Amino acid sequence: MDLSGFAPRFRKVPTVLTKTALLTIDDSASIHMGERVDFLASKGVPAVWFCRGDYLAERPEPAIQALKNGSILGNHSWDHAFFSQLSLTEAFDQVDRTDRLIEELQLRAGVVRKVKAFRFPFEPQIGSPEHANALQKGLLERGFVPLQVEGVVSAAFLSQSESGNLSWFWTYDTEDWSLVGPDSPEAPQRLEAVLARMDKDDPEAACGLNRPGTEIVVMHDHGHTGAQWQKVVEGLLSKGLRFTLPLC
Ligand SMILES: [Zn+2]
Numbered sequence: 001m002d003l004s005g006f007a008p009r010f011r012k013v014p015t016v017l018t019k020t021a022l023l024t025i026d027d028s029a030s031i032h033m034g035e036r037v038d039f040l041a042s043k044g045v046p047a048v049w050f051c052r053g054d055y056l057a058e059r060p061e062p063a064i065q066a067l068k069n070g071s072i073l074g075n076h077s078w079d080h081a082f083f084s085q086l087s088l089t090e091a092f093d094q095v096d097r098t099d100r101l102i103e104e105l106q107l108r109a110g111v112v113r114k115v116k117a118f119r120f121p122f123e124p125q126i127g128s129p130e131h132a133n134a135l136q137k138g139l140l141e142r143g144f145v146p147l148q149v150e151g152v153v154s155a156a157f158l159s160q161s162e163s164g165n166l167s168w169f170w171t172y173d174t175e176d177w178s179l180v181g182p183d184s185p186e187a188p189q190r191l192e193a194v195l196a197r198m199d200k201d202d203p204e205a206a207c208g209l210n211r212p213g214t215e216i217v218v219m220h221d222h223g224h225t226g227a228q229w230q231k232v233v234e235g236l237l238s239k240g241l242r243f244t245l246p247l248c
Helices: 004-010 033-043 053-058 060-068 088-109 129-141 155-162 187-199 228-238
Strands: 019-028 048-051 072-075 215-220 241-243
Touching: 019 033, 019 053, 019 228, 033 060, 033 228, 048 053, 048 060, 053 060, 053 088, 060 072, 060 088, 072 088, 088 129, 187 228, 215 228
Parallel strands: 019 048, 019 215, 019 241, 048 072
Antiparallel strands: none
């Protein structure tokens, strides 16, 4: 008997779990930030753009537009330094210079700053416990606040949260930094790997989006990735992520 006509009935249909997520984007502002800001607006996706002060000084306009669209500018240091290698004076010069610029852009956008968000460059490598504590204390004194969101299940995130880390941590790294230029022969397979990662099931490695729980997603506003960036966002949306901003 030929049952091939019935096959579609038994085909496994992937289920998409709708869940809340926060999109965070590091290392802005790139040469592509403007089109990325517009793309997110077209999809109704707000974001936290963690900006480097030096890039923000070069390209303030897309950041102003992001603010006008309701997104948040976070502080990601002046020039993406290794904080483990900076004195406290140098470290807070990085933070304060960038913050003065963010305040200026808030004024130019005519938007009140919603929250003071900070993320260290090279996140885990911020030095000895004493140095890390002094950095945290200085951030606290400057009014930076920890990321608090309901519904996160990632153990790595929760342990950061419980330790009072003021640097905004994440639950899912898209690894979009591993993409190469769109003209490279390797580009299609790299993009495929980034998208395939969303379906892997390894939450402790910040991998896979098929489990329940709020996600804090990291992307990178890197210039070399071009329009592949939008494909990654589309991949995230296809996984049922509903992006909102944290209630601050
Ligand atoms: Zn970074």
